[in-house]
Amino acid sequence: MMRMEEATVTDSTPTTLPPAPGADRYRCLDFADTTATLPAGQNYDLLATPGSAMRWLAAHGLTPPDVRLYEVCAQRMRTLRGHIRALFASRVEGVTPPEESLRAVNEAITAVPTAPLLAWDPARGPHRVQAHPADQAVNHALAILAADAADLLTGPDADLLTACGSTPCDRFLLRTHGRRHWCSTRCGDRARAARAYARRNRPPS
Incomplete structure (x- = not known):
């Protein structure tokens, strides 16, 4: 569900962490990280509104910049994100992934073709074209993200x-x-500070 006419964007861009290591190679990783929990009970969600979801898709080359989304599209993005995060968490923890998350990712992958098809015309000769119409742009974006996660x-x-x-x-x-597993310098500094504080306050044995 989309509308191509101009929409009023009322949300503001939150302060966010930089992309995590690997996000430059896998858009699905950056997609999963569009929501994050921060210290002091803070958090952010880059897909919280249709406007912010639209900007995220356009910034990652997944939709044209003039596409405008309805809330139902942003909700679909948040739902798929939740399933991808569940699959990532299962892989990290070494447990069986949720069946509904596997099903959701597979449904997204097969909803539309993810690769441009081969076409021909007298003026251009052989060329590649996207097989989806403009009103399926979100389906196409979700298919790409789901396939990337797979x-x-x-x-x-x-x-x-x-x-x-x-x-x-x-x-x-x-x-x-090595063993580094922090998503940003900010998180690494916080982890090191927490360890140093714990060492300083450790009771003598």
């Missing part, structure tokens, strides 16, 4: 998938080296 979970980078180790952050990332 690729991550089944590919060589699956063992690098982890959750941020700085409480209360609940973002996902790919480990880049």
Whole structure:
């Protein structure tokens, strides 16, 4: 569900963490991290409104910048995000993933073709075209994100998938080296400070 006419955007962009390691290779990772829990009971959701969801899709090259979304589209994005996060969490924790999340991702993958099809005309000759009409742009975007998540979970980078180790952050990332598993410098600094505080206040044995 979309409308192409101009819409009034009433939401404001929250202060967010930078993309987590691996988000440059997997858009699904950045998609999963569009919501995050921060210290002091703070959090943000980059898909909270149709306007913010529209901007996220356009910024990631998944829809044209002039597409406007209804709330039902933003809700569908948030629902798929929840299922992808559940699959990521299951992979990190080594447990059986929820059947409904597997089903939701597979339904998104098969909803529309994710690859441009081959076409031909006398003027252009062979060329690639998107098979979906404009009113299916969100379906197409969700199919790409779902397929990307499936690729991550089944590919060589699956063992690098982890959750941020700085409480209360609940973002996902790919480990880049060693044992580091913080999604940002900010979270790493907070984790190191917490460990240093715990050492200073540890009672003598």
